[in-house]
Amino acid sequence: MISPAYAQAHGxxxxxVGAAETHGGGHNFPPFDPATFGSQIFWLIISFGLLYYLxxxxxxxxxxxxxxxxxxxxxxxxxxxxRLKRETDEAIAAYEQALAxxxxxxxxxxxxxxxxxxxxxxxxxxxxEGELDGKLQAAEARIGEIKSRALGDVxxxxxxxxxxxxxxxxxxxxxxxxxxxxxxxALSERAAR
Amino acid sequence: MATVEEASRVDPVHQFxxxxxxxxxxxxxxxxxFTNSSLFMLxxxxxxxxxxILATQGRGLVPGRMQSLAEMSYxxxxxxxxxxxxxxxxxxxxxxxxxxxxxxxANLLGLIPYFFTVTSHIIVTFSLALFVILTVVVxxxxxxxxxxxxxxxxxxxxxxxxxxxxxxxxxxxxxxxISLSVRLFANMLAGHITLKVFAGFVVSLSAFGVLGVGGAxxxxxxxxxxxxLEFLVAFLQAYVFAILTCMYLNDALHPSH
Numbered sequence: 001m002i003s004p005a006y007a008q009a010h011g012x013x014x015x016x017v018g019a020a021e022t023h024g025g026g027h028n029f030p031p032f033d034p035a036t037f038g039s040q041i042f043w044l045i046i047s048f049g050l051l052y053y054l055x056x057x058x059x060x061x062x063x064x065x066x067x068x069x070x071x072x073x074x075x076x077x078x079x080x081x082x083r084l085k086r087e088t089d090e091a092i093a094a095y096e097q098a099l100a101x102x103x104x105x106x107x108x109x110x111x112x113x114x115x116x117x118x119x120x121x122x123x124x125x126x127x128x129e130g131e132l133d134g135k136l137q138a139a140e141a142r143i144g145e146i147k148s149r150a151l152g153d154v155x156x157x158x159x160x161x162x163x164x165x166x167x168x169x170x171x172x173x174x175x176x177x178x179x180x181x182x183x184x185x186a187l188s189e190r191a192a193r
Numbered sequence: 194m195a196t197v198e199e200a201s202r203v204d205p206v207h208q209f210x211x212x213x214x215x216x217x218x219x220x221x222x223x224x225x226x227f228t229n230s231s232l233f234m235l236x237x238x239x240x241x242x243x244x245x246i247l248a249t250q251g252r253g254l255v256p257g258r259m260q261s262l263a264e265m266s267y268x269x270x271x272x273x274x275x276x277x278x279x280x281x282x283x284x285x286x287x288x289x290x291x292x293x294x295x296x297x298x299a300n301l302l303g304l305i306p307y308f309f310t311v312t313s314h315i316i317v318t319f320s321l322a323l324f325v326i327l328t329v330v331v332x333x334x335x336x337x338x339x340x341x342x343x344x345x346x347x348x349x350x351x352x353x354x355x356x357x358x359x360x361x362x363x364x365x366x367x368x369x370x371i372s373l374s375v376r377l378f379a380n381m382l383a384g385h386i387t388l389k390v391f392a393g394f395v396v397s398l399s400a401f402g403v404l405g406v407g408g409a410x411x412x413x414x415x416x417x418x419x420x421x422l423e424f425l426v427a428f429l430q431a432y433v434f435a436i437l438t439c440m441y442l443n444d445a446l447h448p449s450h
Contacts, residue, residue, distance in 0.1 A: 021367055027285075029206060029209075029333070030206065030209040030210045030211055030314070030358035030380060031209050031313060031314045031315050031378070032315065033211070035224065036211040036224075036228065036230070036314075037226075037227060037316045038224055039211075039213075039223075039224055039225050039226050039228055039231065040211070040228075040230055040314060040320075041316060041317050041320055042223075042225045043225075043227070043228070043230065043231035043234050043235075044234060044317055044320050044321075045320075046234075047234035047235050047237070047238045047292065047322070048234075048238075048295060048324075049240050050235075051237075051238040051241060051242065051294070051295055052287060052288065052291045054242045055241075055242075055245070055287050055290055055291045055294070056287035058242075058246055059242065059245035059246055059249065059263075059388055060267065060286065060287055060290060061251045062246075062252070063245070063267045064264055064267075065262055066252050066253075066256075066260075066264065067247060067264060067267070067268070069252075069254065070254055074253060082397070104380075123382075128240070131223075135381075138377070152249050188223070
């Protein structure tokens, strides 16, 4: 177990010495070895040039296109969503308006119906009242007629009664004309009073 | 040979070694060998491209998990750039995005054991920083002409202080590529060395028998905690690199203070 460590330590010194010898001393630290500079620069130019070409011609335009397409798509989708929202809002507004109109119409119709019914009722009532008035007048007229006829009868009855009473009282008849005059005078005197 | 292999396991600097995989020989006096560093650079590029391109293959309107991640990284960097440099800054978006992803993936990939960390080499981070600063300077002059020099002349400074302030501004501008690159490089280097040292303690201590294994628990816990910290640092440094790039680019777009 000890020997490899010794071997390592020993090997390290021989390696360092060997490296120093092969490179002629001083240049055994690889990053500062100018002998490799030419090759490194040459291959760096080739590889970095290749990378630059691949990036600028293939990879980056492609990623740019992908990102652009996605942004366009998102913008389109947002615009579409906006448009749909606007349409929805319009539809809602139209619906609200239609509802308000319908409500107003319904109100109007109800009002009309109510007015029509009222007019009909009024007409019926006035017609009925007219009929009743007519009947009332006819009745009154008939009552008046009956009354005046009755009054006329009263006149004749009064004359007959007066003739009979006079005949009973005085035992003899009196001329009909005189009785009639006396009764008329009494009645007119009574009417004048 | 076995001893060398053993040594490489505890030597904290060995992980930064660059080894040629395919030697292309000297081209114009410069060795352009395909190394482990080159391999990991290409791996980083491949992973990023595969991740972003495959994840967005479906082009789903509703993203899946991977596509969501890809979009998040896109929007994260885009937001960062737009906030610091405004909408005009978006012309630099592919550049900032590539830088951020490259640094982030290189940092994260380096955290996998036995993987090479591309950003732990100063020359890589310095090249990237220089690329940023050169872009700022070239675009700044292209867009604003001489007006770009207003960047070094803050408004409302008394005349007698102006030379001093301009000097400070110039030095601060020139130190940007250095600070930008050293920050990233040093963070990755130090983090990986620390991790390796503590992990090395575990190996060394456990070699001393039962007591050693008991004692190795402490550095082991430390290594676990440091790994978590390194994940944070990996992301944070990529973020810092990218946000500073955005701010420097903003200077190119709007040179007036």
